[in-house]
Amino acid sequence: MTAATAVLTELEPPPTRKQTTMRRLKQSRVLIVMCLPALIYFLVFAYGPMPGSWIAFTNYNYRDGIFGSPFVGMKNFEFLIQSGQLWLLTRNTILYNLAFIVLGNISQIALAIMLNEMRMKYFKKISQTIMFLPYFISVVLIGVIAFNLLNYDTGAVNALIEQFGGDPVKIYSAAGIWPLIIILFFLWQSTGYGSIVYFAAIMGIDSTMFEAAAIDGASAWQRIRYIILPSLKPTFIILLLFSLGGIMRGNFGLFWNLIGNNAVLFETTDIIETSVYRMIVSQNNFTSSTAVGLYQSLFGFALVMLCNWIVRRMNPDYALF
């Protein structure tokens, strides 16, 4: 606080709460205006549709609209429980997402550090571009690529196995290995793109720390261990908290295109989205799908609040709010 403002506050009567808010709003009006697009975006696309969630509790018809249609309580949620699959689906969804989040972040950090350690400029740029590419490949194509690699009759992997005298493997009937395959495809697709944030964070580390470390004779490994990794911690935690909110949301496109209707693999690959899709695809049933979405959102919301609370207890600086 500058001296001038300090004098000012002493002379004026203590402002009421309302006045303070008004003044603060006035002071930061430019910032508020700059926030406007984001605020409007969230109002329109996130808060605006929220009341529409009511449809999950109605027997919807066009004439009466969302709020006029008859209220049916939890009836639209019944099929989730009735199927007896809810536990399996929730478990699969959460485990996959945990694997995606943990392994994804680790490989992104590793990749960012490796890129940072590269000294040859062109090699660095080229490898960065190549790693980036898979992100822009549609999951539909990934499904096709996977089939061409893994299928029994003509797949590349089995052709290779046969070349070396082995017996071809029925990969599309082996539920046990699909978690691995799905995670590998996910990492292949997302690591390059995801590493950018970490790479940017590394770029932002105060260079005097590296200079000091160099003078002290730190090795490359020690530089990574004692400077880079600790400096990435806040970024890591923020990204972690963000992604936890979506932990109940499956990567529908990837799973559907890799697995589709292959029920042999469902034990280890069926997630909430794919299962619900199969149940109500031709049912013209918006209320049940909204019910599922609501279940996922509420669960995700609770999880973010919980994790944020835990983080805040451990270190308030790292918490989102």
Place this chain on the structure above:
Amino acid sequence: MKRRTITKAGAVAATLALSSVALAACGSGGDSDGGNADGGASGDITPITMLVLGDKPTNGRLEAMLDELNANLREQAGAELSLYYVEWADWQTQYNVQLLANDGSVDLVTTATDWLFAWENAEKGAFLPLSEDMLKENAPKTWEQVSASGDWDLTKLDGEIYFIPEDNYTQYTNHGFFYRGDWAKEAGFANGEITKFEDFTQYFQWVKDNQPEAYPWDVAGANMAALTGYLQGHTDAITLQGVATGNYSIFETTKSDPYTISSNFMEGDALLEAAELAKEWNDMGVWREDAINYTGDTREEFYAGLSGADQHHTQTFLTQIVNNMTTKQEGSGPKMFYFGQENGNIFKDLKTHGAMAVSAASKNPEKALQVYDLIRNDQTDYDLLNFGIEGTDYILTDDGKLDYPEGYDSSTDALGSNFWGGRMDEYEYDKVTDAPNKWETYEALDAVAEDYPYETLVFNKDSIDSSLATIGGVLSTYLPQLMYGKFDDPAAAIEDMRAELAAAGYDEVRESLQADMDAWASEQGLK
């Protein structure tokens, strides 16, 4: 100081511009395709939008056709037509979401009772009830023709007409196998004709042994024909339309007991027989080991001589397969075995397999009906909408058949207007590319096929929606494996499936459907 103000003002302006772009983006509706740039702007011309199914063509031919058509429509009805496409990707959802929006952006809606949720949407209030006066006044020709055929009853819910049937258009969408006559002959079938479902084992085995390049039946993904084809020809089951459970329709009646609902998927041995045959085929290597996950274009494989069979309906056979196979695989003598051929268990297409409804939110329902009456009954308008511009999109041969101009390639040059809610036999041309025996085929089918008996039966699914979803979930974990013969012990798998179906509420669903059936049957004086 001044500079700061300018900067601020600039920031505010930029922000507002950005937000308005964001808002504008969510306000612009779909990819509706105006036929004429100045359409709608002029005072007396009413724009009418028709929702059609299919991928929106991008070759410019549709726009050219609409320009000509709209010149007529402006004069005849003071209206202009544009088409709104619900594309094939995820069409079930997109179609219903478009109707759910109910925002007046479409006036005419292509619908169907067996595949486009017509009853459900009528029940939910998406369609405008059409009064007799309204129809007589605005669509007199349509009114007259449908009345003469006595078909309005097929479109009534609680006594009100909700859509207009495509009831004067001959087509057969009954399914079956397409196979090669030349190979069948070598496989030992007289005249190369296969007349029983099980006989395909012999045909497939011959292909396996003698055509090493080809799969006996290259089939992909969601296909169910190995089960449903068998059931149709070995039972007298009639599959009920409009009660989907996930991707499947399992509720049936039988010809011997037409008012009692049951299901071969739940009772009897026919499903097991079908599954055992499918397992035999799987073990023979009739299809790819990983057929369930295969997404390739199996029809192209058939055209290329790399598959011994293909599977779809009569219409596909007559209008595409015969022409393509005779040119791409000379001497292949393509033939079709239709499911139910053994026991005559086949049905004609529903007269509401195609239909047109007026959206409940349409701002100009009368005008929409006037436009519909023209595109259904005015030969010039009909030809333009369905076939395009004569000379560039099609030509007429001296004997009155429809042909295509030199250099026309149906895969890139198609008009794609997809008017499937009001075609008329008297305005249709025979195509040069049609199978030469098209009409004989229709006559032969007419001789055996019956009318679907429950065209006016509408099920109320409010109380069973959740069980239907659960049943769909159970089926989706068993039927693909049964169809592709992947269970080592199909009998045990079917037993498990039936136990799960029972737990999912099969009996309650059946009873609820049965109650609707009983009410309908007594209403119709049938029972």
